[in-house]
Amino acid sequence: MRRPGSSLGTKVALAVAAAATCVASAVGVLVHRLTAEDQLRTARAGFDRELVAAAYDHAAGRRTAARLDRPDLPPPVAHAVRDKVRVTYLHGGVLWAATPVAGGKVLSLKRSYGPEEEALSTLDRTLLATGAAATVAVSLAGLLLGMRMGRRATAAARTAERIAEGDLDARVHPRGHDEIARLAASVDTMAEALGARLEAERRVTADIAHELRTPVAGMATAVGLLPPGRPSELIADSVGRLRGLVEDVLEVARMDAQVAAVEREQREVSAMARRAVSGLDGVSVDIVTDTVVATDPRRVERILTNLATNALRHGAPPVVVTVDGPVIRVRDEGPGFPADLLTVLHASGPQRFRTGDRTGGTGLGLTIATGQARLLDARLTFRNRPGGGAETELRLPD
Structure with missing residues (x-):
């Protein structure tokens, strides 16, 4: 992923460099043209005065540097002089001055324009060096x-x-009063508002779940007093699911509030895996290699139970729990995780009340599993197997 900082810095630098180059080039061209025009105008005026002086000397019979009827006189100069016009003309690096005199002849002067051209070249080099440095x-x-x-x-x-x-405690702490500072302040404001809303949501959720524990417990007791039969079984099943949901919500609230304590013990990974799935039909445990780790067995078993239950509910049996040292894999034979859910799992982890099926639903299994893994410094990985089915890997710290 490209870093916005490096991209923005490069773009600003290139924009400034392009603007500076354009300005320096425009100033250089303008100074060159103005200097060249002024230089030529000054040279022609001075050479014209020399021609006038030479014409007076010629008329007085005095010796002069001007010559009559030069054979190399440029055609434009000769043409202008025929019209009785005194002219100065730059041609091929030579400055000419000519005027008609008595007898229909042409008196002319010429000199090299090299010194002026050299001075202009020196100015161009100076402008180029100064512009490049600037x-x-x-x-x-x-x-x-x-x-x-x-x-x-x-x-x-x-x-x-x-x-x-x-x-949600991350802040930018902006400095300055420009647009980036306003953006940073907006990010901080968003974080504070989001944190406040999530905290309110957590408190409400925890309060509701806590208040539901007593009536749900009463319902579970009352179900035991009902006469045996299919209606009693349906009610008991529903009350059991409701009780599990309340406990799940309370567990998430404890993890969100960061009040969950980790009690580590030395335990065999295979023993924890077997206990976690002992009450689940259609789940088997395969031991490749076993090891002993220092962890919280209750939380590890909760993770594996939630993963196996999720695999049974949203995948297809058989569900196999494979123990390979500190790595435990739970795989099923279902359609696998939906692509959009995998994207969410890889980007930000499981979302509450979203399950692995394609029809939606209410579930906290993956959320609780991820939260418990974070408490244990373990790592959860979600993927689809090439041969079909979903696979979740729990890697416990050695």
Whole structure:
């Protein structure tokens, strides 16, 4: 994934460099043209004065540098002089000045325009060096500015990613009063509002679940007093599911409140796996290699029970729990995880009240399993097997 900071810094630096190059080029061209025009105008005016002086000397019979009827006189100069016009003309690096005199002859002067052209070339080199230095300096300044803006934008983006991953205490702490500071302040405001809403939701959920425990327990006791029969069995089954749901909600609330305690013991992984699925029909345990780990057995068994139950409910039997040292895999023969659910599982973990089937439903199994794994410093991985079926891997810390 491209970092927004580096991209923004590069774009700002390139934009500043392009602007500086355009400005330097425009200034250089403008100065070159104005200097060349002024230089030519000054040279022609001075050479015209020399021609006038030479014409007076020629008329007075004095010796002069001007010559009559030069054979190499450029055609434009000769044509203009025939019209009784005194002219100055730059042709091929040579400056000409000519004027008609008595007898229909043409008096002319010429000199090299090389000194002016050399001076103009020197000016061009100076403008080029100055423009390049200014462009580099401005580009460096733009790069520093872009890097600073990029770092601030990256900090805001990373904080937003942490918030999306569940770290609601993450903050940007903006500085300044520009647009990036406003964006950072908006991210902080969003995090505070989201945290407040989630905390209110957690409190309400925990309070409701806590208040339901007593009536649900009473219902479970009352079901035991009903006469045997199919209606009693249906009521007992429904009350049992309701009681399990209430306990699941309370467990999630405890994990959200970070009040769940981990009690570690030395236990065999195979023993925990067998106990976890002992009451589930259609689930078998396969031991490849066994090991002893220091963990909370109650939480490990809760994870495996939820994973196996989820596999039975949303996959298809047989469900196999494979123990390979500290790694436990739960696989089924169902259609596998839906692609959109796998995307969510890989990006942000299980979402509450979303299950692995394609029709939706209410379930907390994967959410509780992921929360318990996080408490144990274990890792859960969800994937679809190439041959079909879903597979969940629990890797316990050694």
